[in-house]
Structures are given as C-alpha cells and as structure tokens.
Amino acid sequence: MGKGEKMAGDCRPNGQLALGGITVVEFAGPLGSYCGKMFSDLGAEVILVEPPEGAGMRRKAPFVGAKAGQKSLPFIYENGGKKSIALDLEDSGDRKEAMHLVERADLLLESFRPGVMAQYGLGYDRAKERNSSLVYMSISLFGQDGPYAAFEGDDLTLMAMGGMLYLAGYPDTPPVVAYGEQAFGAASQFAAIAALAAILRAEATGHGERIDVSVQEAVTMGLENAAQLYDLTGRVRRRGALAAAQAGIGMIPCKDGYVFALAFGVGETGQRQNLVKWLTAEGVPGVEALQEECWARAEFLSTDAAKQKFDSIFRPFARERTRDELYVGAQRYRIALAPVNTPADVLRSIQLHSRGFFVDSNMVEAGVPFQMPGAPYKLGETPWRRAGPAPDLDEHRTELTDIGGRAAAADRGE
Amino acid sequence: MMSELPLAGIRVADFCWIGAGAYTTRLLADLGAEVIKIESTVHLDSLRLAPPFKDNDRGVNRSGYFADRNSGKSSFTVNIKTEEGLNLVKELIAQSDIVTNNFSAGTMDRVGLGYDTLRHINPAIIFLGMSTHGSDGPESRALGYGATITAITSLMYLTAFPDGLPAGTGTNYPDHIPNPCHAVFAVLAALRHRRRTGKGQSIDIAQTETMLALMAPGLMDCSANGREVQPSGNQLPGSSPRGVYPCAGDDRWIAISIQTDLQWAALIDCLGGTALRQPDWASHAGRVRDCAQIQSEITKLTIGRDAGALFEALQSCAIPSGIVQNAQDLVDLDPQLDHRGHWKRLGHKEMGRTVYNGLPFKYASVELGPNRPAPLLGEHTEQICRNLLGLGAGEVEALKGRGVLS
Numbered sequence: 003m004g005k006g007e008k009m010a011g012d013c014r015p016n017g018q019l020a021l022g023g024i025t026v027v028e029f030a031g032p033l034g035s036y037c038g039k040m041f042s043d044l045g046a047e048v049i050l051v052e053p054p055e056g057a058g059m060r061r062k063a064p065f066v067g068a069k070a071g072q073k074s075l076p077f078i079y080e081n082g083g084k085k086s087i088a089l090d091l092e093d094s095g096d097r098k099e100a101m102h103l104v105e106r107a108d109l110l111l112e113s114f115r116p117g118v119m120a121q122y123g124l125g126y127d128r129a130k131e132r133n134s135s136l137v138y139m140s141i142s143l144f145g146q147d148g149p150y151a152a153f154e155g156d157d158l159t160l161m162a163m164g165g166m167l168y169l170a171g172y173p174d175t176p177p178v179v180a181y182g183e184q185a186f187g188a189a190s191q192f193a194a195i196a197a198l199a200a201i202l203r204a205e206a207t208g209h210g211e212r213i214d215v216s217v218q219e220a221v222t223m224g225l226e227n228a229a230q231l232y233d234l235t236g237r238v239r240r241r242g243a244l245a246a247a248q249a250g251i252g253m254i255p256c257k258d259g260y261v262f263a264l265a266f267g268v269g270e271t272g273q274r275q276n277l278v279k280w281l282t283a284e285g286v287p288g289v290e291a292l293q294e295e296c297w298a299r300a301e302f303l304s305t306d307a308a309k310q311k312f313d314s315i316f317r318p319f320a321r322e323r324t325r326d327e328l329y330v331g332a333q334r335y336r337i338a339l340a341p342v343n344t345p346a347d348v349l350r351s352i353q354l355h356s357r358g359f360f361v362d363s364n365m366v367e368a369g370v371p372f373q374m375p376g377a378p379y380k381l382g383e384t385p386w387r388r389a390g391p392a393p394d395l396d397e398h399r400t401e402l403t404d405i406g407g408r409a410a411a412a413d414r415g416e
Numbered sequence: 417m418m419s420e421l422p423l424a425g426i427r428v429a430d431f432c433w434i435g436a437g438a439y440t441t442r443l444l445a446d447l448g449a450e451v452i453k454i455e456s457t458v459h460l461d462s463l464r465l466a467p468p469f470k471d472n473d474r475g476v477n478r479s480g481y482f483a484d485r486n487s488g489k490s491s492f493t494v495n496i497k498t499e500e501g502l503n504l505v506k507e508l509i510a511q512s513d514i515v516t517n518n519f520s521a522g523t524m525d526r527v528g529l530g531y532d533t534l535r536h537i538n539p540a541i542i543f544l545g546m547s548t549h550g551s552d553g554p555e556s557r558a559l560g561y562g563a564t565i566t567a568i569t570s571l572m573y574l575t576a577f578p579d580g581l582p583a584g585t586g587t588n589y590p591d592h593i594p595n596p597c598h599a600v601f602a603v604l605a606a607l608r609h610r611r612r613t614g615k616g617q618s619i620d621i622a623q624t625e626t627m628l629a630l631m632a633p634g635l636m637d638c639s640a641n642g643r644e645v646q647p648s649g650n651q652l653p654g655s656s657p658r659g660v661y662p663c664a665g666d667d668r669w670i671a672i673s674i675q676t677d678l679q680w681a682a683l684i685d686c687l688g689g690t691a692l693r694q695p696d697w698a699s700h701a702g703r704v705r706d707c708a709q710i711q712s713e714i715t716k717l718t719i720g721r722d723a724g725a726l727f728e729a730l731q732s733c734a735i736p737s738g739i740v741q742n743a744q745d746l747v748d749l750d751p752q753l754d755h756r757g758h759w760k761r762l763g764h765k766e767m768g769r770t771v772y773n774g775l776p777f778k779y780a781s782v783e784l785g786p787n788r789p790a791p792l793l794g795e796h797t798e799q800i801c802r803n804l805l806g807l808g809a810g811e812v813e814a815l816k817g818r819g820v821l822s
Binding site: 018020021036040044062063064066067068075076078079080126144145147148149150151153154155156157158159160161162163164165166167168169170171172175176177178179180181182183184187188189191192193194195196198199200201202203205206207209211212213214215216218219220222223224225226227228229230231232233234235237238239240241242243244245251253260261262263264267268273300329332333336337338339340341342343344345346347348349352353354356357359360370372373374375376377378379380381382383384 | 423435443462467468472484554558559564574582583584586592605613622625626633637639640641660667731736738753755775
C-alpha cells in the first residue's frame with residue numbers, strides 16, 4: 003500500500019462524487035472499518051485515527067505473501083483512500099489534536115467500548131460543544147447501555163447472541179458461523195445508512211445527531227422469519243429449516259460438486275411450470291408427476307412425500323451433469339438454481355468480469371498484482387471508485403495536523 | 417427536543433417485492449420516507465403467501481414474514497398492464513423522489529417503466545434497480561434468491577465445517593442485511609447528489625456483488641497468493657480456541673472465542689477441572705496445534721451446564737462468549753434486547769399485535785420507525801387515488817369497475 007500501490011482500476015469517469023465535501027473522522031476499529039470504506043468509496047474524506055502501534059487490522063490475516071507481518075489484505079481492502087494519522091489518546095496533546103479533527107468533521111465514527119471516548123474527553127457532549135452539526139456515531143457490541151453493554155465478544159459470539167448462528171448448519175452438526183465476520187460487517191453497514199441519513203438532515207438543518215448502533219441488534223436483522231414464526235405459532239425455527247421447508251430446496255450433488263436450488267421459488271410462484279418444461283425438454287423420467295395439481299399448493303410442497311418425489315426425479319438427472327450445465331439450463335428455464343462456487347470460481351466468473359466488478363491493485367512493494375471486490379453499486383452520475391491505496395501508518399500527519407497545516411500555509415507564502 | 421425524521425418529505429414509488437427489495441424500502445420508511453408499495457392482486461408479492469401465518473390461517477394479509485419486511489408502507493394496487501393503470505403509476509412517479517424495484521433485469525423496461533422513460537417524466541427521479549446479477553452481462557437474466565446468491569458467491573461453500581457439506585447461513589442472508597443496507601446507502605448518496613445538483617440518477621445493484629463486497633479477504637488471498645481458503649467451521653486465524661460447545665438441554669450451545677493468553681488463563685479458572693491446565697496450551701501456538709483436543713476437553717466441561725448461567729460466569733471473567741440464542745431467547749428472554757426496546761409490537765388490522773424487528777440503531781433526538789404495521793393488500797389504493805392522483809370518488813369506482821385498480 004502506501005506509495006507502492008498503483009490503482010489500475012482508478013479510471014474515474016466524468017461523474018462527480020456523491021459524498022464529496024463530507025469529512026469523516028474514523029477512530030480505527032473492526033466494527034466501523036467497512037462503514038468508513040463505504041463513505042470513502044463514494045467520495046468522502048475519511049481520516050483514520052490509529053493508535054501509535056497502528057490499527058489492529060494491520061495485523062489481521064490473510065496477508066500478502068506467506069507470512070504474518072506482511073501487508074494485511076483486509077486492511078488494504080477496507081482502507082483504500084483513507085488518510086492515516088497516529089494519535090495516542092492517552093496523551094493530552096494528541097487528544098487535543100483529535101478534537102481539532104473532530105471540530106471540522108461531519109461524521110465521527112468510533113467503536114470503543116461504551117464510555118471510553120468520554121474518558122478521553124472526546125465524548126458526545128464535548129464534541130457537540132465544538133461542532134453542533136456533527137453526527138456522532140458509536141458502534142458497540144451490545145449498544146451504549148443495558149445489562150450487557152460492558153460484555154466481551156467477537157464476531158462468533160455476536161452471531162450467537164443475535165440469533166443468526168442458531169439457524170446456520172445442519173440438524174446433525176453444531177451451528178456454524180458465516181464466513182467473513184458478517185456480524186461486524188452488518189454493524190458497519192447499518193452504521194453507514196444511519197450516519198448518512200443524519201448527515202443529509204444535518205446539512206439541511208445544521209443539527210447533528212448522536213447515533214448508537216448495536217452489533218447484536220444488527221445480527222437480529224438477519225433472522226429471516228424466525229422471530230415472527232415464534233411470535234405467531236410458538237415454534238422455534240431450527241437449523242436446516244430452509245432446506246426442510248419444502249421440496250426442491252437445498253444442496254443437490256452433481257458431477258463436479260453441488261448446486262443449490264429453490265426449485266419452486268419462495269412462497270407460491272409459477273416456477274413449477276418452468277421446471278416441468280426444463281425437465282420435459284431434457285427427457286427426465288417421471289417429470290409428468292410434477293404436473294399434478296397438488297404441486298401448486300405450498301402445504302403439499304412441505305410434505306415428506308413431495309420432497310422424496312422431487313428428489314427421485316431431479317437427483318438422478320443432476321448427478322449426470324456439471325454445475326455449469328445445470329446452471330445454464332436453470333437460466334434458460336428461469337429456475338432458481340446456482341452452482342456452489344469456491345472463491346476461485348468466483349474470480350473466474352464471466353458475469354462479474356463482464357460487469358467489471360473486480361478492481362486491480364498493483365502491489366509493487368510486494369511484487370504481486372491482485373484483484374479485489376469493486377463497486378457494490380453502480381451510480382450513473384456519481385460512480386463508485388476505490389479512492390486510492392490504503393495508507394501507511396501516520397502517512398498524512400503533516401497534512402492533517404495544525405502544525406502541518408501552518409507549515410504548508412507558510413510554504414505557500416500566506 | 418424531538419427533531420424530524422431524516423427522510424421526512426421523501427416519497428418512494430416502490431415496486432420491490434419478496435426479500436431484499438422489501439427490506440430496503442422498509443428501512444427507508446423507518447427513516448421517515450413515505451413508501452408507496454405498488455402491488456398487483458394478480459401477480460402477488462409471493463411473500464404475502466409465505467409462512468408463518470397468523471393462526472396458521474393462510475391469507476394475503478396474514479404472513480408474519482411479509483409483515484416484518486413491509487411495515488410503515490402504504491399499499492396501492494393497480495394493474496399496470498392496462499394503459500390507464502400504467503398512466504396512474506407514471507403520474508405517481510412524477511410526484512415521487514425515488515423509484516425502486518428488485519425485479520429481474522429488464523423487467524421495468526418491458527412494462528414501460530424503465531429509467532429512460534421515467535427520467536423524461538421526472539428528471540430528478542432516483543431509480544434503484546437491484547436484480548440478482550445486475551442490469552447487464554451474460555447471466556443478467558438468471559433467476560435468484562438470497563440463498564442461491566450465497567451459493568454463487570462462495571459464502572455457502574466457505575460456511576461449513578472442514579470435510580462437511582457446504583452449509584451457508586441456513587437463510588436467504590443477502591436479502592436481509594447486505595443488499596438492503598447497500599441499496600439504502602446508495603439511495604441516500606443519490607439524494608445528496610440531487611440536493612446539490614438537482615439531478616436524479618439510476619442506480620444498478622447486482623445482489624451478488626454487494627454480497628461479495630463483504631467477502632473480500634478470501635477472494636484477495638486467492639488472487640494475490642493463489643491460496644484457496646477452505647471452510648474452517650467456527651475457527652478464525654488469530655483466535656484459539658474458538659467454537660461452539662454443547663450445554664444442558666435440547667440443542668443448547670455456548671460460543672467462546674479466546675483471543676489472548678490472559679483470556680485462556682481466565683477460561684481455565686472459570687470452567688474448572690485440570691484437563692485444560694497443560695503448559696503447552698498457555699501459548700497461542702500450542703492451542704492452535706492441539707485445537708481438536710482442546711475443543712473436546714472444553715465440551716466435557718460445558719455439556720452439563722446451563723448456557724445462560726455459564727454465559728454470565730464467563731462474562732464475569734471478561735471472556736468473549738455468547739449463548740447461541742434461538743428465536744424464543746431473543747423475543748422473550750434476552751434482557752439486553754428488552755432494555756433496548758428492540759422488538760416492536762405493532763397492531764395490524766387482520767393480524768393484531770405482532771412482532772417486528774426494530775432498527776439496530778438509535779438516534780438520540782427522535783424515535784425512528786417502524787411505527788406503522790404492514791399494509792393490507794390495496795389498503796391505501798383509494799386514498800392515494802384521491803389525495804395524490806386527484807381522482808374523485810366516482811372516477812375511482814369507475815376505475816375499479818374496469819379492473820384498473822386490482
């Protein structure tokens with residue numbers, strides 16, 4: 003990163019930056035890192051305030067190359083274009099420096115334990131005195147208050163406490179956590195929308211906001227229908243419920259791995275007719291059974307008889323074909339069926355490359371060019387772009403501090 | 417002093433249905449936008465007929481799944497396959513700020529409501545399309561749901577135990593968090609641009625791509641180093657041991673994640689016994705090496721214990737841990753969610769008071785939504801015809817008679 007990373011993907015069209023002119027002061031932490039990235043990629047200036055030893059994420063695996071201590075890939079990904087300043091918040095001079103940054107910010111983003119920012123003299127009340135239109139965002143594991151506010155946790159334990167973990171896995175295995183620390187990502191995403199909505203209002207009214215995001219509550223947004231199932235019927239949704247819900251849903255073995263299908267859709271759809279057309283065209287034995295009227299009813303689809311019948315027709319057909327062959331057929335006949343891909347498959351996806359999804363990074367100092375996920379949204383007038391390389395620790399001190407600012411002004415003869 | 421909701425005064429003409437789209441516009445409603453759900457009684461939002469139903473009685477106004485994703489919206493039924501119906505919708509869009517859909521790519525163009533048409537009706541309109549694969553590319557027409565998106569993005573493959581079947585989240589996860597959140601963020605950014613320039617714009621989201629944006633490390637490791645990350649169950653580099661362990665009762669588990677040697681020492685004391693007191697295991701490297709053995713020793717110590725009591729004991733020793741909570745725990749028992757007022761109970765005309773997810777964030781100055789239940793099918797059709805489209809009672813009746821408002 004630093005000066006060595008050239009951004010091959012940074013060819014900015016003529017569009018403007020949707021979040022240009024917004025300044026974010028992000029106190030580095032894993033809960034808010036992706037939130038800062040979302041702002042940076044649409045044009046905000048994001049100042050990453052790191053401790054003197056650097057943000058913890060700089061030491062997070064996987065790394066470029068074989069060894070720990072090399073450049074962290076998650077750090078590179080989530081900090082593109084951010085400006086770094088190292089401040090020791092135990093030090094009063096550095097705290098003053100931090101407050102100077104906050105004075106000119108639109109958004110303060112912090113994810114310390116509840117109360118820590120106030121101990122540093124950087125709590126909401128002090129910040130608001132200096133900057134009344136500031137949006138002050140706190141992300142914490144359980145929220146700023148309540149009986150669990152001081153509790154410890156990580157992504158796994160929060161996926162547990164928020165309820166997504168209980169739903170994931172098979173009935174005969176322990177619960178298994180989603181890849182990619184999705185609980186922290188969820189908190190960051192909800193923080194981003196809460197913050198941007200408040201900034202829009204602050205820009206119109208001059209009034210800032212204090213916002214309190216709970217990782218646990220962010221995870222409960224992913225329960226699908228489990229809370230309502232319990233509320234309306236008293237039933238507790240178990241692991242494997244999606245696949246057990248009705249015929250045609252689940253993992254289906256094929257020649258070179260698995261495909262995952264929702265062969266009749268979700269709820270009541272017309273997709274059964276598509277399925278019949280596909281299997282008829284392929285000459286699959288027994289397909290006429292799916293024409294019977296009972297298959298139109300969700301109640302029948304959820305019976306063991308329906309599941310066994312579907313499997314007896316579809317599985318022998320799938321076993322003789324590759325993931326790609328099945329996916330091509332499913333696309334043609336409009337069936338919700340997809341290959342169970344590996345990351346290498348994803349990197350080869352013709353669809354993703356056709357949309358220019360991946361962004362190239364040229365790591366000169368590490369000697370390996372590589373690709374990373376690019377735009378999660380295409381805005382016609384104000385395109386997403388990766389704002390630049392991830393910063394070296396304290397790389398932007400001169401530009402960001404009062405001393406630096408004064409020196410630069412002196413250089414310009416002001 | 418209470419302040420205004422941040423999206424007060426913003427109107428959304430909402431064609432979203434089923435999962436991801438519906439949660440997107442629900443979030444906009446929670447933030448104060450007026451969301452008009454444009455529906456058809458012929459081509460129903462299939463989520464209206466997705467269980468669970470109130471009293472197990474199937475009906476278009478009785479699905480709890482639908483209700484949670486559509487709180488705070490108005491429902492306007494109209495047949496856009498009639499010329500009159502299509503014109504009513506265009507009139508509504510002329511008075512709206514945002515148009516949203518999560519149909520398959522090309523559908524809005526086909527029904528005469530593509531961005532190129534709508535921007536002539538309303539140049540400041542923000543047009544959000546969030547199809548499975550985006551608006552272009554060879555697979556753009558492929559049908560998908562949240563769960564198939566987890567398959568195609570490798571989330572399903574990577575969420576599994578080593579040597580186990582790919583498992584995934586067991587849900588249509590991208591519909592619930594990654595897609596709604598990214599879509600709302602993009603819409604808010606476009607609103608800011610419009611405020612500064614007067615210009616609307618079109619936003620194209622591929623639901624696969626928002627999911628992949630949250631899966632970067634594995635893809636980058638593969639691309640940069642040629643290393644293919646493999647499923648590792650509940651393990652994570654840097655923490656050890658990290659896993660879930662059975663407790664007393666039916667399908668009860670506790671999650672524990674040890675990140676430091678100090679936490680490990682505290683865990684040994686907290687769980688008791690002597691089996692974990694191996695000098696080799698005092699260091700992270702030793703614990704990584706003997707991870708399987710450690711997991712089985714911890715299991716012996718948790719298996720008879722009550723998950724809730726164990727959680728309190730572990731937390732009193734500052735050990736990162738959590739009960740693997742089920743829906744009953746979350747809705748009825750969790751004191752933290754109760755303290756935070758997370759669950760909202762809203763009164764619905766047919767379903768009565770039922771549970772809705774509250775937002776996972778709070779504003780200090782104003783209470784955010786949801787504060788109105790999901791709409792009945794077509795509940796606000798007449799009101800919208802009169803108040804927004806300027807139609808008299810007789811005209812509304814005539815349109816109904818011709819099947820336009822169905």
